[in-house]
Every structure is written in structure tokens, then in C-alpha cells.
Amino acid sequence: MPTLIRQPNSGERQPPPLTFSTSLFRQISPALYLQRHLLNNPPTRPNGRNPSQCRDFTLTTNSLSHAHGSAVVRSGDTAVVCGIRGEILTIAPGDDPSRFESYNGSPTSAIHACGSRGAGGASWGGLVVPNVELSTGCSKKYPLGPPGGLAQTLSDQLHELVNVTKLVSLDSLRIYDGDNDTTSKMKIKGYWSLYIDVLCISLDGNILDAAWYAIVAALKSSKLPFASWNQIEERVFCDPSRYHPISLRQSLPFTTTFALVPVPASAGGEVGEVALLLNDPDSYEEDEACEILTILSTTDLGTAQGDFSQLSLGKLRTRVEKIEKRGGWKLGISQIEDCTQLAASKAARYIHTLAKEQLTPM
């Protein structure tokens, strides 16, 4: 379909209208191309979705055989692989384990404050260490080489998400003295430290949601060997035949990302701009977006858990744990409320897919 850019009416000599193909229009003027789509009634995005619709996603867990847990998430053309590897961190006699005992614990001295990823992950609440790798050829914007700004920001965001949600129970990461049967005398001899590596194999926008979902799914599916302190050998031994799952929260938190795109609107004869919210943006929309909003929320599905068809979204109790909005100035406070509703419906889909994946025998 040829697209026409109208020239202003300049009087007697009208130049011939400029026409070119849709694919060329998409390339040379992305902002206008996106706007024209969104001005349709009903507004439709270039990828055929309506503004509040998210992409379909697929989930596969435990596809990596050497990791303690893994997940592959594909959402539209964004695909990430997440692998979890547990490593044993032994507490030396002089060490104070209390700094591992709480998320968000404040650092006790300036030495700890030097870096959030100290030697061997030995920082407070830092037993779970996520890292994102974007230099895999996933997108032409991120060439091979040392991690760029986005990869570093994402790693830090995911680390913050782990701390904010307190997703992993520190209980299941402790390694006790094996010979003591009485729980009162049990002494903590070490910890499991979880290294979470997220590899992006294809990047088409909204990597944060995909990466976080992969992490949650991978943690949910991972199994650690039973480890205990052997007093005679004075080291930690793992039982290769017995495994235990990592215990997570009951109500799983999920992120939902929106992009805000400016669209001209005329209200009462006055021409202005409104920001249209696009759920789960792809990279084309992300490039044109003036601002990005991410909501981390938990949704209480109640009895309807796992039964997606019987959900009525109005009744869901949603609690927000993190809101991040960056760039731009067009977001209205009332729009945040609508976003939490959409986040709840997306969380319901996430939980449903996760429950279905766990039921299938491996």
C-alpha cells in the first residue's frame, strides 16, 4: 500500500505528491509510521497488536543438563536462556555469617561497600548473583565485546529485583553441620551461592520482562544437591543422589513493561499530544518511545490459581513492589493505575504457563 505524505497547500503550483512504499516509510520515518498506525480506530500497532496486548510467550524449563536449573523463554522475537549454577561458599572460622542472613541488610563497614559483587559473591544478601550477556549477536545494536551500558544496567536491575522481591528463601541456601541432628545445635557452615546467567539469544525489545520471567522459572525448576559439613574431613560434601528444590515465595512477583509513545490528539479544538501506553514493546517501538514504565507486582490469584479461564480480573488483589519510570514527562498518574490492572492480567498468564510447564513430566 503506497503511503502519502501530504504537502502543505502552497497555492498555484503544487509539486507532485511524494509517494513511497510502506516498508520504505517504516525505515525512513519510524516515528511518523508508528503514529499513523496508532491513530487508526481502533489503534493498532505496526506488529498487529492492540496497545494493551502483550506478545505470546513460550517457556521451557530444565533444558540445560549441566546446570542446577534452567529456563528458556521466548516472547515474540525476544528469546533468553537462563542457567543457574550453585556454588558452595564456606564460612571460615572467623567469618560473620550474619551479613548473609537478611536481604537489604546495611553494610557494616566501608570495606563491604566497595562493590556489590565482592570476591566470590561474598557480599551481604548477595548470595544470588544475576548477570546478563547481550554480546551474543542477538541484535546489531550490541556488538561483541565487553558488556555495554544496557547489559550492565540490566544486571544491576535484576540484582535489585532479586533483593526487592526477596524471591529466594535464604533458608534453603544454608549448609549445616551434618552430624548434629538437633536443630538447636546446628551451626551454619556455608551457603549455596547462586550464579544466574542470562544469555539473550535474540533481542526484540522488552528484555527485562523476559529475563526476569526466565530467572523465576529457572529458580522454580532448579534442584540443589543435599550438602552438609563433614566434621572429619572438615569440608562440605554433597550427596549426589539426593536433591532438594530451592524454596521460593508463594506469590511470585512478575515485571510488566510499558512504552509510552506520543500521539497527536485534538481535544476541544486544541491540538496537543497524549502518551499512548504500549504493553510489552518490541525494539521498534522501544526506539520511538519517549518513556518506559516497569511495574513489579504480585497478584493473589486465590482459588483460581492455575485455572486461567475462570479468572475475573477485577477481583484480583495486586500489590506493587517496584515502580520504575524513566525518561519523558507525559505519563499521567491515573495511567499508572491502569497499568497495574494490565500487569495483573499478565501475571495471571505467567503463572498459568509456569504451572503448566511444571506439570509436564520431564
Added chain:
Amino acid sequence: MASSPLAPEISLNPLPQADGSCQYTCPTSRTTILTSVNGPLEVRPKDELPSHATIEVIVKPGIGVAGVRETRLSSLIHSTLQSLILTNHHPRTLIQIVAQIVQAEDHTSLPLLLTPLLNCTILSLLIAGIPMRTVGWSVHLAVVQGAKGIKGVEGQVFKLEGGGDDGMETEESEEVVVRNPNSEILSRAKSSHTLTFSKEGDILLIESLECSQGSGGESADGQGWDISDFLKLAEEGKRICCEEGVEIIREALADRKVF
């Protein structure tokens, strides 16, 4: 306003060689930031934008070398300034902003550093004469359960429903909001909210997160907040930024005729 205990200490142009610079000290946590702004400068060919100025934000840590946290801070500041600075006024140039953390209670805490960094950057941009669409001001609020017994919070505690009155006579278990929390208050807080509003009351940046302590797992179920509580808090933040924040900028720049 300048005599109020909440007013930050601002010294303008401490660096005479830079186009604009500012040193900002948070009144409670004593977080001190020094920023310099230079621009428009010549831009490296690889960063050049055909119809806009390139904005470069470098955050330098107080201890050690810059890491992942500093990269994230600079990317947050960058995206906020991108919408404030009129970048089309100086196409194919570079506006370089360097922020040095001079003093901080906790050098890794994003919420404690973000508000001083943003406020200091905006002030130094004004001094440097970089054209901006509007100015913004950032405020850090913490929701604390029972602020009794915390030292040094007088005049900064308020209840959400009760308006801006002095909330020192609140019950022990009641949730109160503390402005400009220091690291001691933040470690007892349930949630931390960094809100940035423009002079007109538009939201520029929200960085709100749950920050209660705990050992995770099932004990963390049910944490977080209801969206209606957040909206009340945002209204309060907007009031602080648009009234007091703008007043602080105006006082600081009083004899410079920037406004």
C-alpha cells in the same frame, strides 16, 4: 526557606574552569555530590547525532572504580535529562556532565544517591546555561512504620492522610513518610520512593521499591503496597517538588537571573 532544616546546602560554581558546576549536600544524610557541566563541546564522530546534541553522563564513585551501579545511575540520569534538555538547540555537539560522589553514607545505595545526583545535575545545567524545556526537582521519601525513637527526623515526618502537619505524636505502629531519609532510617523503612517532578508537575522519574528487610521466601509474601497508597504518596511528592523544590532552586539562583 534557606533557614529550614530541610533545605540542602548548595554552592554554585565551585569549579571555575567548568561551564557550570554545583556542590550539593543533602540536609540529613550529608550525601555530597559535585557536578560539572561542559557544553556544547565537540563530539566524537561515533556519538554524533544529526539533529540533536549528545548528552554524556559520567558518575564517579566515592570509593573504588566505577562499576555496574554507577553505570545504572548514569543511565537513569541520562534518560531524565534527555527529556529536559532541548537537545535540538545544539545539534552535532556534546553536553558532558560529570558527577562525583564526594561523600555518602552508603556508596552502593541507589535510592540514597539518586536524589542528590539529580538535583545537583539540574542546578549545574542551569548555571552552565544549557537550554532546558523546564526544570525538575527530585525528592526521596521513605515509608517507615513507627518513626518514634529515630533521631534527627524532626520536621520531616508526615502522615499521608493528615496532610503536611508535624506527625511526631503518631502511634508506634503507624506508617509515616519520612523525607530525605538517611541510611539509618532507610534500613528501617518499608519502601523507598524517589520521585522527580518538573516545575509544571509532570512526572519525570519514578524509582520506587520495596526495601524491608527479611530472609526471603515465604516470609516475603504479602509485602509491597497498594497502588492507591502510591498515588497518595505521588501527590505529596508532587507538592514538595513543585512548591518547595522550585523555591529552593529560585533561592539558590536568586542573584544570577536565570529564571
